[in-house]
Amino acid sequence: MLPEPEKPTVATHWGTYRARWEGGELTALDPVAEDPDPSPIAGSMIDALNNPSRILRPAVRRSFLETGHRAGGEGRGAEPFVEVTWEEALDLAAAELDRVRKSHGNGAIYGGSYGWASAGRFHHAQSQIHRFLNTIGGYTRSVQNYSYAAADAIVPHVLGDKRGLVSRHTSWDVIAKASGLIVMFGGAPRKNAQVSSGGIARHIVGEAIATAQKNGAEIVSVSPIRDDTVGDPDPEWLPVRPTSDVALMLGLAHTLAIEGLADRAFLERYTTGYDRFEAYLFGRHDGTPKDADWAASRTDIPAETIRALARRMAGTRTFIMMAWSLQRADHGEQPYFMAITLAAMLGQIGLPGGGFGFGYASVNGIGNDVPEMSWPSLPQGNNAITDFIPVARIADMLLGPGETYDFNGERRRYPDIRLVYWAGGNPFHHHQDLNRLRHAWQRPETIIVHESWWNPLARHADIVFPATTALERNDIAAASRDRFISASHRIAEPAGETRDDFAIFTGLAARLKVEEAFTDGRNEEGWLRHLYGIARQRGSETGLDLPDFDTFWRTGLCLFPAPAKDRNLLDDFRDDPETNPLPTPSGRIELFSETLDGFGYDDCPGHAAWLEPREWLESPAAIRFPLHLLSNQPKTRLHSQYDSGSHSRAHKLHGREPIRMHPDDAAARGIGDGDIVRVFNTRGACLAAVRLSDALRPGVVQLSTGAWYDPLDPAAPDSLDKHGNPNVLTRDEGTSRLGQGPSAQSCLVEVERFEGEVPEITAFDPPAFAARPTAKTVEREG
Template sequence: MKNNDLFQASRRRFLLQLGGLTVAGMLGPSLLTPRSANAAEVQGAGVKEGILTGSHWGAIRATVVDGRFIEAKPFERDKYPSKMIAGLPDHVHGGARIRYPMVRVDWLRKRHQSDTTQRGDNRFVRVSWDEALDFFYQELERIQKTYGPSALLTASGWQSTGMFHNASGMLARAIALHGNSVGTGGDYSTGAAQVILPRVVGSMEVYEQQTSWPLVLKNSKTIVLWGSDLIKNQQANWWCPDHDVYEYYEQLKDKVARGEISVISVDPVITSTHDYLGRDKVKHIAVNPQADVPLQLALAHTLYTEKLYDKHFLENYCVGFEQFLPYLLGESDGQPKDARWAEKICGVDADTIRELARQMAGGRTQIIAGWCVQRMQHGEQWAWMIVVLASMLGQIGLPGGGFGFGWHYNGAGTPGRKGVILSGFSGSTTVAPVHNSTDFKGYSSTIPIARFIDAILEPGKKINWNGKTVTLPPLKMCVFAGTNPFHRHQQINRIIEGWRKLETVIAIDNQWTSTCRFADIVLPATTQFERNDLDQYGNHSNRGIIAMKQLVQPQFEARNDFDIFRDLCRRFNREEAFTEGLDEMGWLKRIWQEGSQQGKGRGVHLPAFDVFWNQQEYVEFEHPQMFVRHQAFREDPDLEPLGTPSGLIEIFSKTIADMQYDDCQGHPMWFEKIERSHGGPGSQRWPLHLQSVHPDFRLHSQLCESEALRKHYAVSGKEPVFINPQDASARGIRNGDIVRVFNARGQVLAGAVVSDLYSPGVARIHEGAWYDPDNGGETGALCKYGNPNVLTIDIGTSQLAQATSAHTTLVEIEKYTGKVDNVTAFSGPIKMVAQCEYVPAQKVTS
């Protein structure tokens, strides 16, 4: 199953939940909202204001002057707009835009026999669109005829919102019409949790709706934020966010201030959410990085030995507690997992651990678990133990109790509305491909996404993955659309080693990311602000539907993905199968009409498309409804079983035990990491734990190109590295210093921010910082800007999930005294060769 297929499967569950919410709550506004701020022609040449569109960061009203997008103002219905919308004009008009189809110089000369060590040296030749697409098609043909489907991998990602213009679906359909290819499973966000949780509670959990915030605020006495930073992470969502969830955060802050709810933050740092709720109001459990599982086990040990656990819940809703107990009590290995044992590893004293267990058992407790903690080696164990703790407390399925893994994503907890969920452009097709070979020559047709570099470097290697044996395929060609693996995959120098073994790399994007700089063929795509689309407004809330109006004409020679892949498919006589005979507006009308039909079955009336598009631009659904996660299971586990083999919560999983993995066994356990700070392996040489969490001012690597946003956070022109005052003083580092962050895997420059928000031994560089090597294409180069994935380790979490272990990373930091070169990551290729002797693409006819 491909990465996007996994998301779509979770999305289907999300849609089913929206259709099955119970306990009607707050009364919403009317279904159809009049257009209150139309895009208006302003006196003066070529000035337009108030043009409505959406984005991952929220809906905006845009100002366009003489064809240039100059300002983004919040949509009037967004009470809590993200500061990041200030960077959207730079996304369209910044210096990192890809202007023309480009081909790497040596690939143009020698094609697939080029010198691949030159990838990343920023030397490209401008070619025509016809020529670039001819190259694309010819390489697809060559790969299928020479190697077959086991040699081709495609990937896409978060590029933009919009139900029609999604690069993922368009890439998938176009490639599927030509031939088969290697699929991927899992993702980088929740890779470990999304594999272990279906085995434990029968659902992926991470992308699901959570208990409605009004019910949490009414019923919870204690909220435990375990590695979850709600305030920071809810700025950007998968669809266009309404940011309504921030209203509940305000209410939570008031309740915390009045002492009605106690909030505990388990995290090595004081998070944005902790700071927002009040440093003196939130109890901080400053756990050592990667030592969460010992803390969890000690909490479970205290609950059991002090008889604070819910025996009835364990007996009636769970299986396997008896198999887990000998390990917890030390009967199976001679080491009780008590608070005294845990404090030596996790850094939290035993009395605090026991006090925390008693507080959690003393009233209704909602555990809000984030995603960052499971992005470490053995991250499955942490997610499993969250469920075990919630099971022992016995509050799963009660309003304001139990656990949840999706609170910081997609406005989770905002009451959902029974409105329409628009379809989109599907990557699937019933038309047979031109090359219909299914012979993968003994190699696996699907691999874990986080192991694709392994496949390039070690083809034929056999690995375990969620109960299966995977034989890694010999990848020869990769196609990336709207994604940036250099900023989501770990250990960049290892990526570069793998890239040298690929014969052809094609990147379709709108910015000169490192993936594009290391590609052979680069195709310029439009941003979402250069095309028309439709989007959901609000994610879990399903607040409404918004028109995404084109703000400006496509810049330079950029084309939208639909036109790019339509033109590619024309080259192998599949244009009609790709487009289904529709253009952009034809697709938008079809998507709207399908939504109207869906609405009739729900008692929801949508206006005619032309009325919506030309007059209303936004419709809002009514009657937000309450929801309690796992309520149906609790009320009747026989009629509403979980999707596990037993239908119950599996504290012990026979399915996993039968896999006989030494790093993920039949019940949750503590496994030492390959490297860990605070006295763990490798800490004598590399004493600082490096966090690479979601950023404050961008979405992954998107908007890092925005100069307007970088002015708010860059330090001496570099990505900031946050460091504790004690660690900074020991190294002679002061605020604003340029420092070198390094380990055996690589080195980066960054700007020091000395802050007491971070515990001693903990440093942070936000993920998504653009890679900017001082010697492009060379392994071991110094990144001049500060990409943390130069430093992160590329190993699987375990044989079960094979997910990313980005947070298993140790580094050292020193004040930098060498020559400081200018950052060049945001200006496109350094060298654009105007002319080059090469053999042009053969003319291709339809």
């Protein structure tokens, strides 16, 4: 039996909390004292346990219950559900899995998930579903993520691996002590840094920026949104035209080169291919020098401002930060390629406080000083199916089985998916062009989902298993970007008939004769003790002294000291590039990549380049849709999680997601603060409520992601979204043939006042339920 905790701890993606009871009732989650800047998102977790959208029993789409996979997918999202017993739901799901793998092979099963469902090391939905599917023969998987897919593809071609993107960043401590100038492309938004995969003990971004400013660092925020960056005093703001950052960096680079400010010695010793890039920069082949005047015409930043910034960057220790958000746009690989090129021209890579890094404040923990230790997680096993897709190409896959596509130098073919199994994540939040996704979602024969609430994913499923929340199960959290390990105690009884993912998959595994392979003979407590034992062993190898499991479980949180040695990206390479070469073909930073050039992609050449976006404020489409939509991360929830909770709903306007507009743009359209508006383009339309703000540059509107998709007519293929989900508007096209990442930030819209009766929000209501069919259910195959 697990020991009784002294004061129960709850570990989440947005912080670590202590449970508080009054009169035997759970009333609050209080942030741990060690956290200097806790997130308020936890305020939604308690009331969401039993709000009306909670899924309490297994349910099956009515026509699917009647006729099985022959029902087709047209009714998904519109048909009522029938609640069934656990035995019936598990039998039905196991039979469908068995039918598909026997009739079409395991490659016809797509295992969808996303890593944000739970911060725990055991109840991690992505690990659970992948482990289960691997025990029954494998599945088609996805690679990359929506956060930095394009960067994930390009950075290894330039540096040889992903350092500076996902790991081994220069620490905030080094930046705060040594940087004289920090240039932030995309800012450093505090709202993004309130979350991090795997959990958080201490939110660090606010205090890190404050320390840097106290030490004399100047901050320049390059963003269409002024309050993307926190600071006191306010950072200098360059309100760049959206998606033109590469043009700005080229203007900076041209100034460095033409004025003799580029570090030629560094370029000669540590890079390869600069001469090919410089020929492009000077326009030797296309006749167009990419100078500050050229950049000004694309960025809307004055040429003299660009030249002055280049001189400042060359005249002091400068650190270039770039948010992950810049890659979620047309040609999203290029900002990363260009940032590394610009940092190389400054010649400060590897020096304390100089160089570059990606993702600072995109999540909490980037730049955190953490022990060099790999925390254990639930083993996923081996996948016998080698096929995969880039994660953002799911609609392409479902709509075009057998079609070919390019990806990172390969010519690949989309598989023919018959069954989608999803546990953890909500594609009707994070995918683009939801009307197109709805069409694609009708194609599979069967869709099985684990969910806690009746969100859009659950509503568009055939078989729905009700899952417990983090408050209703025991787990262990330990984040790779933080220096802690925490118990996450069960502090609430499972609502209704909910079960955790492990229990659901165990039930299916028993029916498919693989229970022992899936469970490895362990229950929840057995797995927690096993994983902690591995953590304790690895900790001792790196100098971390973890208590025994029972002591850990009672006390709940272990916070480790920061490593004594400062961390600076590529310092060993700078010290001795011959002894410590990069894992690139040349061993150096590849400012021109022969590999990339050999792919022959016109949308991702061998050097960093300005490739005009297909949809931006200077494109022909801007005549009809003259506002650039930025669909960034929300302040009040993690992605779409807990949108039904009190904290998220309290910050809506008239029950709808707020859209920020510059007062000039609103006045030109007769729109006032608080008005309900229709936001639209050729892909779709949604309603939102206006908040006026001069923190945006004119011509830009901002509508955060995560509002649960709420179509006016669930049966209509291209219905108006009533709630304010920006992904009915965004483009579902790959960033390039290299990365195939999402391009949501390349999006133009128009906004108009909504006239007429405003429809009610129904996103948080449960779906319609039907009585069991009276006719005998059709016998299913398999």
